[in-house]
Amino acid sequence: MPSATASRIGYIHSVDSCGTVDGPGIRFVVFTTGCPLRCLYCHNPDTGKLVDGKQRTVEDLLDEIGTYHQFLNKAKGGLTVSGGEPLVQAKFVGELFQGVKERYNMHTTLDTSGHAGPKKANKVLPYTDLVMLDIKSWDRETYKKVTTKKIDKCLAFAELLQEQNKPTWIRYVLVPGLTDDEQNMEGLSEYLKPMSNIERIEILPFHKMGEYKWAELGYEYQLKSVEPPTKAGMDVAKKIFEKSGHLVVV
Numbered sequence: 001m002p003s004a005t006a007s008r009i010g011y012i013h014s015v016d017s018c019g020t021v022d023g024p025g026i027r028f029v030v031f032t033t034g035c036p037l038r039c040l041y042c043h044n045p046d047t048g049k050l051v052d053g054k055q056r057t058v059e060d061l062l063d064e065i066g067t068y069h070q071f072l073n074k075a076k077g078g079l080t081v082s083g084g085e086p087l088v089q090a091k092f093v094g095e096l097f098q099g100v101k102e103r104y105n106m107h108t109t110l111d112t113s114g115h116a117g118p119k120k121a122n123k124v125l126p127y128t129d130l131v132m133l134d135i136k137s138w139d140r141e142t143y144k145k146v147t148t149k150k151i152d153k154c155l156a157f158a159e160l161l162q163e164q165n166k167p168t169w170i171r172y173v174l175v176p177g178l179t180d181d182e183q184n185m186e187g188l189s190e191y192l193k194p195m196s197n198i199e200r201i202e203i204l205p206f207h208k209m210g211e212y213k214w215a216e217l218g219y220e221y222q223l224k225s226v227e228p229p230t231k232a233g234m235d236v237a238k239k240i241f242e243k244s245g246h247l248v249v250v
């Protein structure tokens with residue numbers, strides 16, 4: 001008989017039993033629905049509304065993950081919850097992470113924009129081995145332009161991770177003409193410098209793989225004419241973020 005916790009319901013967009021880009025090793029990835037941001041380059045705009053997700057219980061997901069856990073543990077992978085914004089469903093994600101740890105001794109990764117207060121964050125962080133935190137810009141105006149929201153919650157979250165010494169990968173999407181301003185990147189690099197919990201900074205090149213979803217949803221895709229960054233542009237960004245003293249991966 002499932003416990004009350006195991007029967008908690010979450011809203012799920014999809015799962016991937018063999019993810020290779022959402023944390024270390026090979027991972028089972030759960031994409032949740034619901035996100036307070038509306039990023040201009042979002043490649044999962046169909047995860048924006050919570051109610052568009054399929055309802056699944058913690059127990060149901062634990063059973064599915066159970067069929068892969070030995071393989072994933074051997075492959076030095078684990079479970080990643082991404083989105084959408086997983087912290088919208090903090091209780092559900094916390095219980096799912098707790099479940100895979102207790103049942104399968106799995107590594108857990110939270111992929112987040114950090115848009116949640118400490119109360120929500122602390123429902124998930126005690127069961128999280130690694131956080132991948134997307135910081136979309138340092139410059140406040142650009143952050144708002146990219147996401148429609150203010151940067152403050154994201155930075156407060158980064159500082160909470162530092163206080164808890166939580167292993168963290170920072171992710172930065174390089175968008176030509178939008179987030180590639182050198183001063184902007186210099187500011188973020190300087191901010192991240194003293195954070196000893198950061199294991200790496202990943203610079204992700206902007207791409208348009210999700211553009212068709214915007215069209216399907218009837219949304220206007222504003223970055224139509226923007227091309228992915230050049231190698232030279234990526235190199236400039238790498239050099240700037242290396243000034244933080246952290247490992248930079250492009």
Ligand code: SF4
Nearest residue numbers: 035037038039042084
């Ligand atoms: S935070 Fe992620 S899921 Fe949410 S809008 Fe931005 S890119 Fe999309």
